Amino acid sequence: MKTIITLCIILGFSLTISSQEKFDHTSWDTALLLNVYEDGSVNYAGFMQDSSYLYKYFKELSQNRPDASWSRNEQMAYWINAYNAYTIKLVIDSYPIESIKDLKKPWDKKFIKIDGEWLSLNDIEHNILRKFGDARIHFAINCASISCPVISNRAYTAENLYELLDIQAERFINDPTRNTITASHISLSKIFSWYRKDFKENGEDLVGFVNRYSRIPITNQDDLGPKDYNWSLNEVEQSVKGFAYD
Structure with missing residues (x-):
C-alpha cells in the first residue's frame, strides 16, 4: 500500500507549490x-523508514530561512512545518517512547539548526510563531501527544495556509475527545488556558473565538473546568501500522 501511495506522489498527486512561493x-x-493517517495518528516507525524525505527537508529548511522578502503566509507556513517536522525528529531520535514528556526538557532542547542558528521548539513557537498574532497556530503545531491538535497530513503552504488553519481550528474545537461543548456543559482543552491571551483577538474574548468555530455555541453552560490532558504518544495502532507496509 505504501508503494502505491509513493507512486501516486511521484506521478504528481502531491501538493502543488505555486511558482511564486519562496x-x-x-x-x-x-x-x-x-505516515500520518486521516485521524491524525502518526506512524513513527514509518517516518523512520522514510527518513530520506525528512532529512532532505531538514537540509532545505536549514539553508532557506525566511527573510523580509517572504510574504507573511510563506513565513508562517515555513515555521509551522518546521515545528512539526522537528517534533517528529525529536520522537524518532529516541523511539520507541510512551510520551514526549519521557524526554528531558523536549521543548527547550536546541537541536534545530536553521541558517547556522540553533533553535528549540519553544524558540519557534514563542519567539516566532506566536508573534504573528494568529491564535490558530495553536491548532496547527503538534506536540506528539493524544490531546494535542492533530497534525495535518498535508504540508502548509502560503496558498493553503488560511484555509488549513481554519480547518484545524474547527476540527480541534469540535472534537469531543479534546473539548466538551454541549448545550448544558463545557470543558475546554488546557490549550485555551495556557494561551488564553492569544485567543483575545480584535477585541474578542476566548468565548467569542471558540464560538467562531464551535457547532454548539458557548452561552451560559456549566463550566466543568479544563479537560485532562493526555500526553501519551499520538501513535497509530500496531495493527494499522502493519497494514501500511502490506
Whole structure:
C-alpha cells in the first residue's frame, strides 16, 4: 500500500507549490502523506523508514530561512512545518517512547539548526510563531501527544495556509475527545488556558473565538473546568501500522 501511495506522489498527486512561493515543502508533504493517517495518528516507525524525505527537508529548511522578502503566509507556513517536522525528529531520535514528556526538557532542547542558528521548539513557537498574532497556530503545531491538535497530513503552504488553519481550528474545537461543548456543559482543552491571551483577538474574548468555530455555541453552560490532558504518544495502532507496509 505504501508503494502505491509513493507512486501516486511521484506521478504528481502531491501538493502543488505555486511558482511564486519562496520555498518548496514537497519533501515534508510526501512524508506526511505516507505516515500520518486521516485521524491524525502518526506512524513513527514509518517516518523512520522514510527518513530520506525528512532529512532532505531538514537540509532545505536549514539553508532557506525566511527573510523580509517572504510574504507573511510563506513565513508562517515555513515555521509551522518546521515545528512539526522537528517534533517528529525529536520522537524518532529516541523511539520507541510512551510520551514526549519521557524526554528531558523536549521543548527547550536546541537541536534545530536553521541558517547556522540553533533553535528549540519553544524558540519557534514563542519567539516566532506566536508573534504573528494568529491564535490558530495553536491548532496547527503538534506536540506528539493524544490531546494535542492533530497534525495535518498535508504540508502548509502560503496558498493553503488560511484555509488549513481554519480547518484545524474547527476540527480541534469540535472534537469531543479534546473539548466538551454541549448545550448544558463545557470543558475546554488546557490549550485555551495556557494561551488564553492569544485567543483575545480584535477585541474578542476566548468565548467569542471558540464560538467562531464551535457547532454548539458557548452561552451560559456549566463550566466543568479544563479537560485532562493526555500526553501519551499520538501513535497509530500496531495493527494499522502493519497494514501500511502490506
